[in-house]
Amino acid sequence: MNAFAGTSAYYRRFRPGIPITLAALLDQAAPTDSPRRLLDIGTGPGLVVHALLPYFDDLIAVDAEPGMITEAEALLRPALDTAHRLQLRHSLAEDFLPPEGWQPHLVTCGRVFHWLNQSPFLDRLSEYLAPDGVVAVFSDRSLWTADTPWQQATREVVQDFLGEQRKAGDGVFSTPGPPYEEVLRASAFSHVTSTVVVPVRRQWKISQVLGYLYSTSFAAPHLFGDRRDAFELAVTNALAPFADSGVLTEDNAFTVLTARRPSPPEGR
Template sequence: MSTFAGTASYYRRFRPGIPHELARLLDQSAPEASPRRLLDLGTGPGTVVHALLPHFDDVFAIDADQAMLTEADGLLRPTLPPTHRLQIRHALAEDFMPPDGWHPHVVTCGRVFHWLDQPRLLERLDEYVAPAGTVAVFSDRSLWTSSSTWQQAARGVVKEFLGEERRAGDGPFSPPGPPYEEVLHRSPFSDVTSAVIPVHRAWTITQVIGYLYSTSFAAPHLFGDDRRTFERRLTETLVPLTDEGVLLEDNAFTVLTARRPSPSEDRSWT
């Protein structure tokens, strides 16, 4: 079973997308080319691709969860410009190989790098990313790692029902490995630049519940017959912490953009 089994529709509806500032940064990190190619790994319901369609017109979206890809197709196809090409593929990021002659200018790993065999992935990307191409790794803080009063309270309710240890689907969450920047420095994409993009959000309690159901640590099936009881308990806990029905969050995307240190000038890749 996928770590994110049962979460796809919630992920599409309740996970915040990427901010405009991040989309602009990714646009600026890519070389000019025509067509301009994007590979989105762990695309989920396609939110990163959706934000970047104004900047890239030849896109592959990859995910190992078929339900996520169904959501991505439903989000992206209706808004796809007629000049664009979109290919959605069911594949592990580490195994994916694009068609001969297709070399992405930007590879995005949004909220997914932790789940991947990072050294293996980066070696594979070195086989086909365009010489001047960029690998972008980015994520914001999840509710499990955020520290505001209401987020701590929500996390406490999850622990009441599912235990103190963080879950990852039906198993435990594996501890993080080396810092992402260190992993990238050791890879073929060792020229690394970092940025932090603040985001400010307002949540309703319904949105918080939907967000939790989009995560691997609080997927709906984990609660079994206690799901409605969990929702009532979480609502009772959060209502006193709202301000006119709203819960405020200060968060930030940490963004690493990585390139090869000495790009080839072989223009046949573009």
Template sequence: MSLFAGTSSYYRQYRPGIPEEVATVLDRAVAPGRPRRLLDIGTGTGLVAEALLGRFDDIIAIDNDPDMLAAAEEALRSQLPGGASLALVESTAEDFKAPASWQADLVTICRAFHWLDQATVLALLDEQVAPGGAVAVFGDNSFWAADSPWKQSVRAVVQSFLGEERRAGNSTFKHHDRPYSEIMEESPFNQVEEIRVPVHRTWSTKGILGYLYSTSFAAPHLFGDRLGAFEAAVENALAQHSTDDVFPEDNEFLIRIGRRGTA
């Protein structure tokens, strides 16, 4: 079973998209010539590819979850600019083979690097990234980080139903104790730049539940017949923090852009 089994509809509707400021950073990471080729690894429902439509005209987006790819197809195909190309490929990053002579100007890995065999994937990308190209590893903080009182309450409810350890589907999440930049510095893309983009959001109870159901640590199937009780517990916990169903969040995207070092 996929780590994200049953989450694709929630993911598409409730996962925050890629802010324009982040899309601009990614756009400026590589030269503006044409054709511009993008490889989006772990595309999910296509949020990164969607943010970069019109900035790259030859896009390959990969994911190993067919339901996620179906949601991406439905969302993106009608938005594709004239003359642009989009291929959605069911594959892991470790198994992906680019078309003959195809090399990406930019590779994006958003909210997915922790699921990969990181050193292996970065080594494979050396053949798949064009000269002068870049690899961008980025993401914002998960609710699991619980950096505000209302998030702490939500996490406590999840833990009360599913256990103290963060779930990853039917197993537990394996934490990485090394900074991603350090891992990238040991790869062919060892010249690493870090850029932080702050983001402010507001949430509702419905949006928070939808977000939780988009994750591997609170996917609906994990609760079985206790899903209704879980929803009620989350609603009760959130009611202690707001009387108008508005929950502010200050978050940030940390973008790591890796390029090959000069000889």
């Protein structure tokens, strides 16, 4: 089973999108061409594409989970105008090939790089990324890895119900591989920027935290079976002492790497 099976509707409703400052940073990192092409890998319900619509007019969004493609269609189509061209593709990132001659100027991998077979994906990407194109890899901390007291309390409830080890759908979350910067430097896109950090502050209601949990691979709805009501009550009871007038505050940050091919030596 796909690790995110059954999470797509929750992902669209409860996962935060990317902040305006990050969208502007991605815009500035990519070359300007017309038409300006964006390829979003692991698009989910299209949150990154939606944030980048002001900057790109020819867009392809790819995801391996059919439900995510359905949600992306619902989110993105109403936001398009006549200047936009959008294609939604159901595919693994490592298998995806764009239409012949279509070369993206920016490829975004938001909250997805860990899930990819990274080296084969980057090898395939080198076949079709525009010569001066940019790969952007970015993510924020998930509730599992965040460290505020209320987030730790939430994680402990998940572990009480599903076990100490982090789930990934019906499987187990794999140990992270080499640092992303190292993986990128070993690829065709070896010119890597230093990490940029984009801070973000969010406020949550307890019901939104539950919706967020159901959008994740480690707390997907089907994992709880007939114990969902008990799980929701346990989360509510655990978070109530931390809520200020019903609100939980989170300070998070996106870490961003951009990479491109190295410039050819002068004279060539």
